[in-house]
Amino acid sequence: MAETKALIGMSGGVDSSVAAWLTQQMGFDCIGAMMRLYTANAEESTCCSLEDAEDARSVAHRMGMPFYVFNFSQDFRAQVMDDFVANYENGLTPNPCIVCNKHMKFDRFLRRAQELGCEKIVTGHYAQICQDENTGRYLLKKAADEAKDQTYFLYTLTQHQLAHTLFPLGGMTKQEVRQIAQEQGFINAKKRDSQDICFVPDGDYLAFMKRYTGKSYPEGNYLDLDGNVVGTHKGAVGYTLGQRKGLGIALGAPMYVCAKDMAANTVTVGPNEALFHSALVAGDWNWIAIENLTEPIRVTAKVRSRMTEQPATVYPLENGLARVEFDEPQRAITPGQAVVLYDGDTVVGGGTILRTD
Numbered sequence: 001m002a003e004t005k006a007l008i009g010m011s012g013g014v015d016s017s018v019a020a021w022l023t024q025q026m027g028f029d030c031i032g033a034m035m036r037l038y039t040a041n042a043e044e045s046t047c048c049s050l051e052d053a054e055d056a057r058s059v060a061h062r063m064g065m066p067f068y069v070f071n072f073s074q075d076f077r078a079q080v081m082d083d084f085v086a087n088y089e090n091g092l093t094p095n096p097c098i099v100c101n102k103h104m105k106f107d108r109f110l111r112r113a114q115e116l117g118c119e120k121i122v123t124g125h126y127a128q129i130c131q132d133e134n135t136g137r138y139l140l141k142k143a144a145d146e147a148k149d150q151t152y153f154l155y156t157l158t159q160h161q162l163a164h165t166l167f168p169l170g171g172m173t174k175q176e177v178r179q180i181a182q183e184q185g186f187i188n189a190k191k192r193d194s195q196d197i198c199f200v201p202d203g204d205y206l207a208f209m210k211r212y213t214g215k216s217y218p219e220g221n222y223l224d225l226d227g228n229v230v231g232t233h234k235g236a237v238g239y240t241l242g243q244r245k246g247l248g249i250a251l252g253a254p255m256y257v258c259a260k261d262m263a264a265n266t267v268t269v270g271p272n273e274a275l276f277h278s279a280l281v282a283g284d285w286n287w288i289a290i291e292n293l294t295e296p297i298r299v300t301a302k303v304r305s306r307m308t309e310q311p312a313t314v315y316p317l318e319n320g321l322a323r324v325e326f327d328e329p330q331r332a333i334t335p336g337q338a339v340v341l342y343d344g345d346t347v348v349g350g351g352t353i354l355r356t357d
Contacts, residue, residue, distance in 0.1 A: 003027060004028055004119045005028065005030075005031065005116070005117055006028040006030050006031070006120040007112070007113035007118040007121050007122070008020040008033065009109055009122065010032045010033060010056035010060065012034065012052030012053060013052070013124065014177060014178060014181045014188050014189060014193075015125075015126075015169060015177060017055075017181060017188055018168075018169065018180050018184075018186075019123060019168045020032055020059065020060070020065070020122065021186075022169075023120075023122045024063055030122075031065060031068070032057075032059070032065050032067040033069070033070055033109075034053050034068075035070050036071045037072055037073060037080075037100070037198065038073060038081075038199050053069055055191070059186050062184070062185065070109075070112060072108055072109075075108055076100070076104055080096050080100050080103065084199075085213060088205065089262070091237075091261070092335050093240050093336040094336045095153075095338055096197055096199075097197070098153050098155075101156060101157075105123060106156075110161060110165075113164075114164075120164055121165055121166070122166045124168075125153075125154060126149055126167070126170060127167050128142070128143060129141070129162050129165060129166070129170070138162035138288075139162075140155070140157060140288050140347040141345045142342075142346075143170050143171075144171045144172065144173070145174060151340070151342075152302060152350075158286070162288070206234070206237060206238030217234075217235030217236070218265060219233060220236055220264075220266055221266050222266070222269055223267070224251075225268065225270045230251060230269065231247075231248070231249035234248075236261075236262055236266065240257060241259075241275070241332050241334040242257060242275055243256065247269065254271070255269040255270065256269060258270040258275060272331075275331050276330065276331055277330065277357070278328075278329045279323060279356065280323070280324050280354075281317065281354050281355050282322055282352055282353050283319075283320060283322075283354050284351055284352045285322060285349055285350070286349055287349035289343060289346050290348060290349065293314065293316045294316060296316070297314055298311070298312075299312055299314055299343060299348055301324055302339070310326050311326070311327040311328075312325060312327060313325050321354070322351060323357060335354055335355055335356075336352065338351070339351055339352075
């Protein structure tokens with residue numbers, strides 16, 4: 001019987017390299033591939049660089065597997081970068097890594113894999129997939145190394161995608177991964193992890209948007225919670241809920257961004273306590289552990305990747321929306337970001353935050 005073929009998403013980093021090695025050890029016929037998503041300027045340090053491609057190619061060659069580079073940059077621009085800009089211009093705070101996973105890494109890449117006759121795609125994400133014996137549903141579970149868990153960014157995975165995906169690192173720690181890379185003599189064994197959004201490596205979203213769109217975003221008024229003008233901002237698109245640094249106003253006490261009105265081009269600031277809300281409404285839900293939400297259920301929930309999950313109840317609403325009510329008020333719940341729900345280590349589902357309630 002022929003070996004099962006697997007297409008390995010190789011970024012040039014240590015995680016995807018070790019994922020490739022582990023998949024080969026499982027007996028799969030492996031093909032390595034890098035997705036060229038974004039072509040950076042020469043002075044920028046980001047993913048998809050020539051150096052990353054050469055590192056990935058070196059590892060693939062060492063393991064005797066073919067290696068390809070797929071140019072998906074046009075799709076990435078349309079699906080991820082344009083979406084990022086449109087969301088910011090509409091006053092939202094998008095999460096491009098989630099959008100990239102949804103449209104590129106687990107859709108476009110999987111379709112290419114199947115064109116090549118591969119049964120599985122493999123990435124270096126820290127998460128685990130298993131199948132529920134009773135329901136037959138595929139489940140997404142947290143990584144064994146909770147400090148590295150990436151399930152928050154993976155909640156959009158469908159049953160079809162989960163069935164055709166392997167996460168070999170899900171049961172490992174980062175230390176164990178680096179140890180394997182060193183033992184195998186991989187060129188990237190000590191390479192540092194990339195943290196930033198690949199197309200905004202310096203973190204300056206406003207400067208990126210000006211370059212990308214060719215637009216200038218006009219200054220406008222800062223307002224206090226009573227609607228009084230208290231200063232001038234540099235363009236509402238450049239501010240995020242909960243932001244304190246870089247506001248450029250002194251009001252005698254620490255001030256945070258509490259709201260934005262894009263139509264009026266105003267940014268409302270206030271004290272930290274004004275940032276707390278007990279409920280949110282979210283849409284564009286993807287349910288993993290359940291077919292659909294038909295009744296209220298108890299969950300733990302997080303509205304940012306690095307926060308500790310908080311006890312909550314989720315209620316179904318009309319038109320595919322759902323309301324999440326937290327037991328305790330949460331800080332800076334931000335429209336455009338994701339809310340992800342858990343039952344223990346299992347991802348119940350997730351959606352896009354539309355508003356606080």
